[in-house]
Amino acid sequence: MLDSILCCLSGGRYPNGWLLMLALAGWSPALAAQQPAPTYSDAIQVVASYHRGSPWSDELVDRVAEAVDLLEWPDGMHVDYLDARRLAEPAAFEIERRRLEGRTAVAPASRLLLIDDAALRFYLRHTESLGNPLRVVAIGINDPELQRRAVAEGVKLIITRTVERQSLAFLKELFGEPLPLLVLGDSTGSGRHLSRTFLSSVEAMPGATAEQVLWEWTPEKVQEALPSLPDNTLVYLVEGQTTGAADLHPEARQWLTLLADEGIRVFCHLPYQVRLGCAGGALLDTRRLSRLAVESLISPAFEALPPVQEVGAERRALHAAFYQHLPEARREEVEWLGVEGSMAIAEGRISRLFWGGTLVTSVLLTALLLLWSSRRRARQAQRRLAIDPGSGLPTRQVLESEFEALSDREPGGWLFALVSPSLRDYRRHLGLPEAQVLFREQLKVLRAQLPRDAHLYLNADLGVIGRLPPSYGDQGDTAFDRFIARLGHNAHEPARRRLAWYGSLLRWSGAETDFAQCRAALDDGLFRLERQGWRQPVIRVEPMERRQATRFRQISEALERLMANPDSEWRLVIQPKVSPHDGRLCGAEILLRWRHPELGEISPGEFLPVAEILDLSSALDHWVMARSLTWLASVRDTLPGLEHLSINVNLATLSETHFRETLMEQLDALGLSPDMIELEITEHADFSDLDTVEKHMTRLRQQGVRLALDDFGTGHTAFKLLQRLPLTVIKMDRSLLLAADEHHQGRKAYAAMVQFASGLGLRVVAEGVEEPAQAEWLTSLGIDEVQGFLFARPLELEDMLVAYGRPED
Template sequence: MICQNEFVRIDALRKLDLLDTPPSEAFDRITRMAARLFDLPVAAVSLTDTDRQWFKSRVGVEHDSIPRMHAPCSEVAEQYAFVVIPDLAASERYRDSLLAQQGVRFYAGAPLVTRDGHALGAMCVLGTEPRQITEEERDALTDLAAMVMAQIELQHALGRIDPISGLPNRNQYIDDFADLEKDWPRGQQRLAALVHLASPQQLGNAARVMGSSYLDGLVAEAVRSFREEFGSDGKMYHVAATQFIVLLAPHVGLASCTLRLQRWLDGSHSWSTSRFVTSPAVGIAPFELGAADSLDVLRMAQGAAHDAFANGTQLAVYSSTEDAAYRRRFTLVTEFGRALEHTSQLRLNYQPRIDLDTGACVGAEALLRWVHPEMGNVSPAEFMPVVEQTSMARPATAWVIDAALTQLRAWQDAGIDTLTLSVNVAAPNLLEPDFAAMVRAQLRTHGVAPACLELEITESAAMENRASADRMLAQLQDVGVRIAIDDFGTGYSSLSYLQSIPAHVVKIDQSFIRGIEDDERKQALVTAMITLSHDLGYRVVAEGVETAAARDVVRLAGADEAQGWLYAKALEPDALAQWLALHAADVAHAIPA
């Protein structure tokens, strides 16, 4: 049976460039040691390829490979485990194998496992007589396999020193961290600091204009000055192109570390010729020996450095709260992808829109809801901003449009044919060259007139990539759907752009509406926004109307429609149909509100 991650395992083997390479005395020495130690005629460093066992080193074997099928070394790689076969002739699996036919009776193999946990093959010994293996022999063969892997990694890494900075590299950091746990007491509190010499945008700009040699000089300057500040109080490792991590000495506490790092950052004018182009940031990760491994500490320090960039502080200490928030976002992205594959977790609710002159319901906004089997109800305010930054923005919007039009078609077939249905569109959707074609196809599939669908975009989305957005909005206008500017007043508005955007509706954000009945400044601002929108030819919807007093204010200010909890929260499809019937009856027997 081939292991589930066979493709990844084979890829790891190929990356090491070991297959079909010339013999190496470094490996042959270990293989000879294995044969002597076990007093057996055959020993080999066997690598498990897709269809063969290839011997990087061998003793007592003439050929350099055998078929993988029914080879015990393949079982070692597949199971990631030590394999002992006391007698191949007595083994149902191997009694007819090529090795058994050649007279091999005994086999023992220890897995060759990379740092990333991929089994490459086996350090194996074979004999022509049945025998058992002792615990001491098992440990010895395991040690020999570790020696083989150390040799493989040493040759592949071509040393442990980065040629640009002269610092130990990431592999050496991982090894040294493991030694820390052996040399110092478990539970000891230590600090690691990751220096990120420039933000991703700064790096991209600098490399594009001045080339990679500029970044090499930036690294050399920073390493030299950092060493002057910390001396022997920290060991530095070059872990990425413009990043190095420092493991601080046990006596360096957080207060002292923070002070010295800030001093180094403040002094960049004296050591950095790039101070006007790049700005470094440092993340500090406190950790406890034995409680976190090397990669955990590296991740925490990198997270703190990113927090420093985001906050504009240059220096930040790892925060478990911030870390949990980022992990939550990552989980949401992963789980939402699964939700799109199994859409039983997703559904749409609908919130009515009311004409303020007649009191009639003239439309509804489709709002995505996600019920995760373990996390429960996940708010769209939490997951949508994350989703919109990923490749899932396209399939998410496509699913919402399809589900909304399916429901609208069902309502129309049931005689509810006066609603315009609104769907939110993310900024990345406006960059999809076939987005308008997708919308047109969906309308045709469901048999819905384009004027019955309204796409809501935010000001920021429309302005983010204006040329592409303009082209897409023009195409959507040709399709015949309505366009609404959502959350009006919260983005970076351009009056000249608002004058030309092919929109039909402006939706004033609820932050301006809530509490408007008691706030004269809000009243003045909303009145001005409504007047401006009407002058530009837009119909105006006031979002977040929760009280009758707020409704009266926005109606007096000239708003055309209102949406909010005063009328209804977002409802399930059946509940909305019932609400529509009751509301129509109320409107028919009362003066329009």
């Protein structure tokens, strides 16, 4: 069977056939027998002390994965979570030891990265279970005795004590001396060592004092302690066992917010603590920490590296409420938090001053002048805060407010919009905070390559909108082309991850063009580039007519509006799947249709990508799922031949725990068996986080849900997915059947792939069947089900009952 597939793929009609041949070769026992297993694997093994879901562990593991990708380490990484917080250490260690003993088919890793104290203790006690790795690096180690033992055993340590001293110095610069502190510490686990180390840093910092330490703190205890301390006492969070384990104690996630609501701001030096509500400080550079760990593990000079290296703060972050505390010259160096709330306060201040001044205007002209001056200062403060805190860029709204004056002053200038598809993917898989860090890094590249007289503003979805002055004349598009070309060749920036950027460009003529016209045209240009598959880097557009909305904007606005009442315009249709032998109904596939009152029928190929851009795919999938299951429950007795119902699901939705839980709850409530549902994902989906996809699909399969791979044979990952994912069905793409009709080699390849899939125990569905001869040939191959116009086009739900339903008595 393998020989027949390889023969077909090597016939010259499949330019990517060699990739499939390599993938298939991995299935050949004869070939495998010729390759002796290496003593060590070159993958990096990561052992994290805590569980997946711990904010600290998750951040470091994500950063390590980013570094492995950035440094292009070909063998990747694997992660084990000890779960030594939810479990007692002896129990967690025994589970991990048994897990390692069971990996007899996997070579041990030669490179080991340990995160936090428990992981290092496990390594020191069970080195042989980990395969006696040749290189070991440990980060996040707080126990001094454990540090000494690690160095004695040849473990390379990367410590972070510098960051707490940097954070204390930052607070001294803000608030001056003396600097009294209420320290929120931790008496459990490694938090005890962490807290004591911080207290020694406070003791060594001139002018700083730890007035009190709350080892087991709550918001109530903080409020009780502050009145007895000096008036200028600051609260500082060190511990990691309370807010850091918010998945174990969910109520703790709100503690910092509750204190902020009472006017008590808490400072810190760890990024995840800021995300939980801290007011800022000098924040640990977790990216540098993780990258240094990976660089050390893969360095040719590992033995020559110092036994202990140190990483400090990446940036200073501060809540906008403290804007006035920082010297003006330093304000641009700080990432400002809570800007929106501060802007609202500024607006309220303006409003109060205005109305208060109105009451006394007739009496005191002097008061009116003072009001005007105060209002002007408040406006200036608001404008200073109209800066995106993550990037330091002025927002698009700033450009919009200035545009009319610019049009009068600088007619004939150029506007452009930039977007990086890779950055969008990064955000979708790793979340907004991590994507913002990468975006800031990319901004340095953009600024270095752009002309000095270009102005940048933050656009939606981590994009950039900018302008070039009219001095470029007719050469603005040439200058922009050169800029985009330079972005693709950042040879002088080897340390930074290179992302591809794409842009739309227009020239505005003057006052007769408004910003809405220009922005609509730029958005439309980016949308067209995306629909073309990003085949070209730049597209030139023209401002739209004032009353003309772009197709993209119309669809975007309609989608956002429609999510409140999808039933008003969306409807489900259904296409039967039948036996090629006798046309008997086997199953059916649910399809989504959209009839817009003004735009008419909008195809899924047009609106589904827009829904994904707008982050509406999950809501759409949930709606389709709920309507499909309700319909299936209502007709199961009327359609006895309908063995299963196929529903297309976005891969990101499928990877949501909430989606799986909701699906099982709905099935249970409707009395439907899970094996009546078949979830379809397309081979063209983004499988970059295959581990997560595999985990969620495995749980769905364990609960009885069928899983299908659509468009099989059209991408480059099909055979990799078959090896990893618990699929039950593959759907042969229509293009393969057309090739089988036209080419002898195509016919042999189709038959070989069907035989291969059947050998794996997978059901095969053939798509695009339109001719009787095709159905006859597919029957001879043993195909289970077919879809196509020969048997049925997509039907309205009520027509499905007429065509295939059981006649009423």
